[in-house]
Protein backbone atom coordinates (compact mmCIF):
# COMPACT_ATOMS: atom_id res chain seq x y z
CA UNK A 344 0.00 0.00 0.00
CA UNK A 345 1.28 3.48 -0.83
CA UNK A 346 1.17 5.96 2.02
CA UNK A 347 2.41 9.48 1.40
CA UNK A 348 4.27 8.34 -1.69
CA UNK A 349 6.06 5.41 -0.06
CA UNK A 350 5.18 1.72 -0.68
CA UNK A 351 4.72 -0.07 2.63
CA UNK A 352 4.34 -3.71 3.48
CA UNK A 353 2.78 -4.78 6.77
CA UNK A 354 6.06 -6.09 8.19
CA UNK A 355 9.66 -5.26 7.30
CA UNK A 356 13.21 -5.29 8.67
CA UNK A 357 14.45 -1.87 9.74
CA UNK A 358 16.55 -0.44 6.90
CA UNK A 359 18.97 1.32 9.27
CA UNK A 360 19.89 -1.38 11.77
CA UNK A 361 19.19 -4.34 9.48
CA UNK A 362 17.73 -6.56 12.22
CA UNK A 363 14.84 -4.97 14.19
CA UNK A 364 11.34 -5.65 12.91
CA UNK A 365 8.85 -2.94 11.92
CA UNK A 366 5.04 -3.25 11.93
CA UNK A 367 2.09 -0.87 11.99
CA UNK A 368 0.30 -0.72 15.34
CA UNK A 369 -3.09 -1.73 13.96
CA UNK A 370 -4.81 -0.94 17.27
CA UNK A 371 -4.12 2.75 16.55
CA UNK A 372 -5.64 2.71 13.05
CA UNK A 373 -7.56 4.44 11.52
CA UNK A 374 -6.81 7.31 13.87
CA UNK A 375 -3.03 7.43 13.81
CA UNK A 376 -0.40 5.72 11.68
CA UNK A 377 2.13 4.45 14.22
CA UNK A 378 5.07 2.23 13.29
CA UNK A 379 6.42 -0.05 16.02
CA UNK A 380 10.03 -1.25 16.27
CA UNK A 381 10.21 -4.77 17.69
CA UNK A 382 13.59 -5.91 19.08
CA UNK A 383 12.74 -9.07 21.02
CA UNK A 384 10.63 -12.18 20.43
CA UNK A 385 8.53 -11.33 23.48
CA UNK A 386 7.60 -8.00 21.93
CA UNK A 387 6.48 -9.92 18.84
CA UNK A 388 4.39 -12.26 21.01
CA UNK A 389 2.83 -9.27 22.76
CA UNK A 390 2.05 -7.58 19.43
CA UNK A 391 0.28 -10.70 18.17
CA UNK A 392 -1.60 -11.35 21.43
CA UNK A 393 -2.85 -7.74 21.66
CA UNK A 394 -3.62 -7.57 17.92
CA UNK A 395 -1.23 -4.72 17.28
CA UNK A 396 -0.51 -7.00 14.38
CA UNK A 397 -3.24 -9.37 13.18
CA UNK A 398 -4.49 -11.22 10.14
CA UNK A 399 -3.82 -14.91 9.60
CA UNK A 400 -1.00 -14.70 7.02
CA UNK A 401 0.59 -11.67 8.65
CA UNK A 402 0.86 -13.13 12.15
CA UNK A 403 2.69 -16.09 10.61
CA UNK A 404 5.17 -13.81 8.86
CA UNK A 405 5.71 -11.61 11.92
CA UNK A 406 6.16 -14.65 14.17
CA UNK A 407 8.83 -15.89 11.77
CA UNK A 408 10.72 -12.64 12.31
CA UNK A 409 10.19 -13.13 16.05
CA UNK A 410 12.16 -16.37 15.77
CA UNK A 411 14.89 -14.47 13.91
CA UNK A 412 15.08 -11.91 16.73
CA UNK A 413 15.43 -14.75 19.24
CA UNK A 414 18.20 -16.44 17.24
CA UNK A 415 20.20 -13.18 17.28
CA UNK A 416 20.60 -13.39 21.06
CA UNK A 417 20.49 -17.15 21.71
CA UNK A 418 20.71 -19.55 18.73
CA UNK A 419 20.56 -22.67 20.89
CA UNK A 420 18.15 -25.45 20.00
CA UNK A 421 16.55 -25.07 23.42
CA UNK A 422 15.83 -21.41 22.68
CA UNK A 423 14.56 -22.22 19.20
CA UNK A 424 12.04 -24.68 20.65
CA UNK A 425 11.13 -22.31 23.47
CA UNK A 426 10.46 -19.31 21.24
CA UNK A 427 8.48 -21.35 18.71
CA UNK A 428 6.31 -22.73 21.52
CA UNK A 429 5.80 -19.27 23.04
CA UNK A 430 4.90 -17.63 19.73
CA UNK A 431 2.68 -20.58 18.79
CA UNK A 432 0.58 -20.03 21.94
CA UNK A 433 -0.25 -16.40 21.12
CA UNK A 434 -3.33 -17.15 18.96
CA UNK A 435 -4.80 -20.64 18.44
CA UNK A 436 -7.12 -20.40 15.42
CA UNK A 437 -5.10 -19.14 12.45
CA UNK A 438 -3.11 -22.13 11.15
CA UNK A 439 -0.68 -19.76 9.40
CA UNK A 440 1.05 -19.19 12.76
CA UNK A 441 1.80 -22.91 13.22
CA UNK A 442 2.69 -23.26 9.54
CA UNK A 443 5.26 -20.45 9.71
CA UNK A 444 6.80 -21.66 12.98
CA UNK A 445 7.08 -25.24 11.68
CA UNK A 446 8.77 -23.87 8.57
CA UNK A 447 11.22 -21.92 10.75
CA UNK A 448 11.99 -24.97 12.89
CA UNK A 449 12.62 -27.06 9.78
CA UNK A 450 14.89 -24.41 8.27
CA UNK A 451 16.93 -23.93 11.45
CA UNK A 452 17.16 -27.18 13.40
CA UNK A 453 19.93 -28.61 11.20
CA UNK A 454 21.83 -25.32 10.93
CA UNK A 455 24.95 -24.83 13.09
CA UNK A 456 24.21 -22.35 15.87
CA UNK A 457 26.54 -19.73 14.45
CA UNK A 458 24.52 -19.62 11.24
CA UNK A 459 21.04 -19.73 12.72
CA UNK A 460 20.40 -15.98 13.00
CA UNK A 461 21.23 -15.32 9.33
CA UNK A 462 19.28 -18.40 8.26
CA UNK A 463 16.30 -17.29 10.35
CA UNK A 464 16.16 -13.85 8.77
CA UNK A 465 16.48 -15.43 5.32
CA UNK A 466 13.63 -17.88 5.99
CA UNK A 467 11.40 -15.18 7.50
CA UNK A 468 12.03 -13.03 4.43
CA UNK A 469 11.18 -15.99 2.19
CA UNK A 470 7.90 -16.50 4.08
CA UNK A 471 7.09 -12.81 3.65
CA UNK A 472 7.96 -12.77 -0.06
CA UNK A 473 5.95 -15.96 -0.58
CA UNK A 474 2.94 -14.27 1.02
CA UNK A 475 3.26 -11.21 -1.22
CA UNK A 476 3.26 -13.27 -4.42
CA UNK A 477 0.58 -15.62 -3.09
CA UNK A 478 -1.77 -12.72 -2.33
CA UNK A 479 -1.08 -11.05 -5.65
CA UNK A 480 -2.08 -14.27 -7.42
CA UNK A 481 -5.21 -14.63 -5.29
CA UNK A 482 -6.17 -11.26 -6.73
CA UNK A 483 -5.56 -12.54 -10.27
CA UNK A 484 -7.69 -15.64 -9.71
CA UNK A 485 -10.46 -13.73 -7.97
CA UNK A 486 -10.65 -10.92 -10.55
CA UNK A 487 -12.62 -12.95 -13.15
CA UNK A 488 -15.44 -13.43 -10.62
CA UNK A 489 -15.89 -9.66 -10.44
CA UNK A 490 -15.43 -9.23 -14.20
CA UNK A 491 -18.18 -11.80 -14.87
CA UNK A 492 -20.60 -9.94 -12.61
CA UNK A 493 -19.68 -6.59 -14.17
CA UNK A 494 -20.32 -7.99 -17.65
CA UNK A 495 -23.93 -8.66 -16.66
CA UNK A 496 -24.52 -5.10 -15.51
CA UNK A 497 -25.25 -1.86 -17.31
CA UNK A 498 -22.14 0.22 -18.06
CA UNK A 499 -21.06 2.07 -14.91
CA UNK A 500 -23.28 0.04 -12.61
CA UNK A 501 -21.08 -1.11 -9.74
CA UNK A 502 -20.37 -4.67 -8.71
CA UNK A 503 -21.62 -4.85 -5.12
CA UNK A 504 -19.33 -6.84 -2.83
CA UNK A 505 -19.80 -7.53 0.85
CA UNK A 506 -16.76 -8.33 2.95
CA UNK A 507 -16.29 -9.17 6.63
CA UNK A 508 -13.46 -8.20 8.97
CA UNK A 509 -10.17 -7.19 7.36
CA UNK A 510 -8.59 -9.43 4.77
CA UNK A 511 -6.67 -6.65 3.09
CA UNK A 512 -2.99 -5.81 2.92
CA UNK A 513 -3.10 -5.10 6.68
CA UNK A 514 -3.91 -8.79 7.24
CA UNK A 515 -1.07 -10.01 5.01
CA UNK A 516 2.39 -8.85 4.02
CA UNK A 517 0.90 -7.11 0.99
CA UNK A 518 -2.14 -7.04 -1.34
CA UNK A 519 -4.49 -8.92 1.04
CA UNK A 520 -6.58 -11.98 0.28
CA UNK A 521 -10.31 -11.13 -0.01
CA UNK A 522 -9.43 -7.54 -0.89
CA UNK A 523 -6.80 -8.50 -3.46
CA UNK A 524 -9.36 -9.16 -6.25
CA UNK A 525 -11.14 -5.97 -5.22
CA UNK A 526 -7.99 -3.89 -5.61
CA UNK A 527 -7.20 -5.49 -8.97
CA UNK A 528 -10.76 -4.94 -10.20
CA UNK A 529 -10.72 -1.31 -9.08
CA UNK A 530 -7.35 -0.72 -10.74
CA UNK A 531 -8.74 -2.35 -13.92
CA UNK A 532 -11.57 0.20 -13.97
CA UNK A 533 -14.39 -2.10 -12.91
CA UNK A 534 -17.01 -0.06 -11.00
CA UNK A 535 -17.28 -1.42 -7.46
CA UNK A 536 -19.18 -0.74 -4.28
CA UNK A 537 -17.96 -2.57 -1.19
CA UNK A 538 -20.18 -3.12 1.83
CA UNK A 539 -17.75 -3.19 4.75
CA UNK A 540 -19.04 -5.12 7.74
CA UNK A 541 -17.94 -3.17 10.81
CA UNK A 542 -17.08 -6.56 12.35
CA UNK A 543 -17.74 -6.31 16.04
CA UNK A 544 -16.28 -6.48 18.55
CA UNK A 545 -12.82 -5.37 17.35
CA UNK A 546 -14.18 -3.49 14.34
CA UNK A 547 -11.50 -4.59 11.93
CA UNK A 548 -13.90 -3.73 9.10
CA UNK A 549 -14.88 -0.23 10.19
CA UNK A 550 -11.36 0.61 11.34
CA UNK A 551 -9.05 -1.25 8.95
CA UNK A 552 -10.89 -2.29 5.78
CA UNK A 553 -12.59 1.09 5.47
CA UNK A 554 -9.23 2.81 6.00
CA UNK A 555 -7.56 0.64 3.36
CA UNK A 556 -10.33 1.07 0.77
CA UNK A 557 -10.55 4.79 1.42
CA UNK A 558 -6.84 5.27 0.82
CA UNK A 559 -7.08 3.26 -2.41
CA UNK A 560 -10.14 5.20 -3.62
CA UNK A 561 -12.44 2.17 -3.68
CA UNK A 562 -16.11 3.19 -3.20
CA UNK A 563 -17.46 1.60 -0.05
CA UNK A 564 -19.80 2.02 2.89
CA UNK A 565 -19.47 0.72 6.43
CA UNK A 566 -22.48 -1.26 7.61
CA UNK A 567 -23.50 -2.79 10.88
CA UNK A 568 -22.79 -6.52 10.98
CA UNK A 569 -26.52 -7.11 11.31
CA UNK A 570 -27.32 -5.29 8.05
CA UNK A 571 -25.79 -7.85 5.69
CA UNK A 572 -28.82 -10.13 5.47
CA UNK A 573 -31.13 -7.21 4.77
CA UNK A 574 -28.84 -5.96 1.98
CA UNK A 575 -28.82 -9.42 0.41
CA UNK A 576 -32.60 -9.73 0.63
CA UNK A 577 -32.91 -6.47 -1.31
CA UNK A 578 -30.50 -7.45 -4.08
CA UNK A 579 -27.77 -5.11 -2.87
CA UNK A 580 -25.04 -7.77 -2.75
CA UNK A 581 -23.73 -9.50 -5.87
CA UNK A 582 -21.01 -11.51 -4.11
CA UNK A 583 -19.56 -12.04 -0.65
CA UNK A 584 -15.75 -12.14 -0.46
CA UNK A 585 -14.07 -13.01 2.84
CA UNK A 586 -10.71 -14.18 4.12
CA UNK A 587 -10.03 -17.16 6.36
CA UNK A 588 -7.88 -18.27 9.25
CA UNK A 589 -8.03 -21.99 8.56
CA UNK A 590 -9.56 -24.22 5.87
CA UNK A 591 -9.95 -27.92 6.63
CA UNK A 592 -9.41 -30.92 4.38
CA UNK A 593 -13.11 -31.01 3.46
CA UNK A 594 -13.38 -27.24 2.95
CA UNK A 595 -14.81 -26.04 6.25
CA UNK A 596 -13.75 -22.41 6.82
CA UNK A 597 -12.77 -20.75 10.07
CA UNK A 598 -12.93 -16.98 9.93
CA UNK A 599 -13.80 -13.94 12.03
CA UNK A 600 -16.92 -14.32 14.17
CA UNK A 601 -20.01 -13.49 12.14
CA UNK A 602 -18.78 -15.04 8.89
CA UNK A 603 -21.05 -18.06 9.32
CA UNK A 604 -24.10 -15.81 9.65
CA UNK A 605 -23.20 -14.08 6.38
CA UNK A 606 -22.83 -17.46 4.69
CA UNK A 607 -26.30 -18.47 5.88
CA UNK A 608 -27.81 -15.22 4.58
CA UNK A 609 -25.93 -15.59 1.30
CA UNK A 610 -27.23 -19.14 0.81
CA UNK A 611 -30.79 -18.07 1.62
CA UNK A 612 -30.59 -15.28 -0.95
CA UNK A 613 -28.67 -17.08 -3.68
CA UNK A 614 -25.60 -14.83 -3.28
CA UNK A 615 -22.23 -16.43 -4.17
CA UNK A 616 -20.02 -16.80 -1.05
CA UNK A 617 -16.31 -16.99 -1.93
CA UNK A 618 -13.39 -17.43 0.44
CA UNK A 619 -9.88 -16.23 -0.41
CA UNK A 620 -7.35 -18.76 0.88
CA UNK A 621 -3.53 -18.69 0.66
CA UNK A 622 -1.80 -22.07 0.86
CA UNK A 623 -0.57 -21.17 4.36
CA UNK A 624 -4.15 -21.25 5.59
CA UNK A 625 -4.88 -24.81 4.45
CA UNK A 626 -4.85 -27.40 7.25
CA UNK A 627 -5.14 -30.85 5.71
CA UNK A 628 -4.65 -32.42 9.17
CA UNK A 629 -8.17 -31.36 10.15
CA UNK A 630 -11.37 -32.51 8.49
CA UNK A 631 -14.30 -31.42 10.69
CA UNK A 632 -13.87 -27.71 11.35
CA UNK A 633 -16.60 -27.43 13.95
CA UNK A 634 -15.20 -30.31 15.99
CA UNK A 635 -11.49 -29.75 15.52
CA UNK A 636 -10.60 -26.08 14.98
CA UNK A 637 -9.79 -24.30 18.27
CA UNK A 638 -11.82 -21.09 18.53
CA UNK A 639 -9.99 -18.28 20.30
CA UNK A 640 -11.88 -16.82 23.25
CA UNK A 641 -10.79 -13.23 23.77
CA UNK A 642 -11.27 -10.88 26.72
CA UNK A 643 -14.87 -9.94 27.50
CA UNK A 644 -13.96 -6.25 27.64
CA UNK A 645 -13.61 -6.31 23.84
CA UNK A 646 -17.41 -6.79 23.81
CA UNK A 647 -18.37 -4.57 26.75
CA UNK A 648 -16.12 -1.69 25.67
CA UNK A 649 -15.40 0.13 22.40
CA UNK A 650 -12.35 2.10 21.34
CA UNK A 651 -12.78 5.31 19.40
CA UNK A 652 -11.46 8.81 18.89
CA UNK A 653 -12.90 11.56 21.08
CA UNK A 654 -13.69 15.03 19.76
CA UNK A 655 -10.36 16.27 21.11
CA UNK A 656 -8.50 13.63 19.07
CA UNK A 657 -7.67 11.31 21.99
CA UNK A 658 -8.23 7.59 21.39
CA UNK A 659 -10.47 6.50 24.23
CA UNK A 660 -12.26 3.35 25.31
CA UNK A 661 -15.82 3.57 26.57
CA UNK A 662 -18.17 1.04 28.12
CA UNK A 663 -21.09 0.16 25.82
CA UNK A 664 -22.65 -2.64 27.93
CA UNK A 665 -24.45 -2.34 31.24
CA UNK A 666 -22.24 -2.28 34.32
CA UNK A 667 -21.87 -5.72 35.83
CA UNK A 668 -23.15 -7.59 32.77
CA UNK A 669 -20.80 -10.41 31.81
CA UNK A 670 -19.85 -10.96 28.16
CA UNK A 671 -18.62 -13.86 26.02
CA UNK A 672 -16.21 -13.20 23.16
CA UNK A 673 -15.55 -16.05 20.68
CA UNK A 674 -13.27 -14.48 18.06
CA UNK A 675 -13.98 -16.88 15.18
CA UNK A 676 -16.64 -19.21 13.84
CA UNK A 677 -16.67 -22.07 11.35
CA UNK A 678 -18.61 -21.99 8.09
CA UNK A 679 -19.30 -25.52 6.85
CA UNK A 680 -18.10 -26.28 3.34
CA UNK A 681 -21.70 -26.74 2.13
CA UNK A 682 -22.26 -22.99 2.49
CA UNK A 683 -19.09 -22.00 0.61
CA UNK A 684 -19.47 -21.42 -3.14
CA UNK A 685 -15.74 -21.81 -3.69
CA UNK A 686 -12.19 -21.03 -2.65
CA UNK A 687 -9.93 -18.50 -4.40
CA UNK A 688 -6.29 -19.52 -4.03
CA UNK A 689 -2.93 -18.55 -5.53
CA UNK A 690 -3.22 -21.64 -7.77
CA UNK A 691 -6.75 -20.95 -9.03
CA UNK A 692 -10.31 -21.43 -7.84
CA UNK A 693 -11.80 -24.67 -6.55
CA UNK A 694 -14.81 -26.10 -4.79
CA UNK A 695 -14.75 -26.14 -0.99
CA UNK A 696 -14.19 -29.88 -0.88
CA UNK A 697 -11.38 -32.40 -0.47
CA UNK A 698 -11.48 -33.15 -4.19
CA UNK A 699 -11.40 -29.46 -5.01
CA UNK A 700 -8.47 -28.77 -2.70
CA UNK A 701 -6.49 -31.79 -3.91
CA UNK A 702 -7.04 -30.70 -7.51
CA UNK A 703 -5.01 -27.57 -6.69
CA UNK A 704 -2.73 -29.01 -3.99
CA UNK A 705 -2.09 -32.67 -4.97
CA UNK A 706 1.07 -32.68 -2.89
CA UNK A 707 -1.05 -32.13 0.25
CA UNK A 708 -2.89 -35.49 -0.12
Ligand SMILES: CSC[C@H]1O[C@H](OP(=O)(O)O)[C@H](O)[C@@H]1O
Nearest residue numbers: 397398399508510514586587599
Ligand atom coordinates in the same frame (compact mmCIF):
# COMPACT_ATOMS: atom_id res chain seq x y z
C1 LIG B 1 -6.20 -12.59 5.29
S1 LIG B 1 -7.24 -13.43 6.31
C2 LIG B 1 -7.40 -12.37 7.68
C3 LIG B 1 -8.33 -12.95 8.72
O1 LIG B 1 -7.77 -12.74 10.01
C4 LIG B 1 -8.68 -11.96 10.75
O2 LIG B 1 -8.67 -12.29 12.09
P1 LIG B 1 -7.90 -11.31 13.13
O3 LIG B 1 -8.18 -9.90 12.71
O4 LIG B 1 -8.51 -11.68 14.47
O5 LIG B 1 -6.45 -11.68 13.03
C5 LIG B 1 -10.02 -12.28 10.13
O6 LIG B 1 -10.51 -13.53 10.52
C6 LIG B 1 -9.65 -12.23 8.68
O7 LIG B 1 -10.56 -12.82 7.81
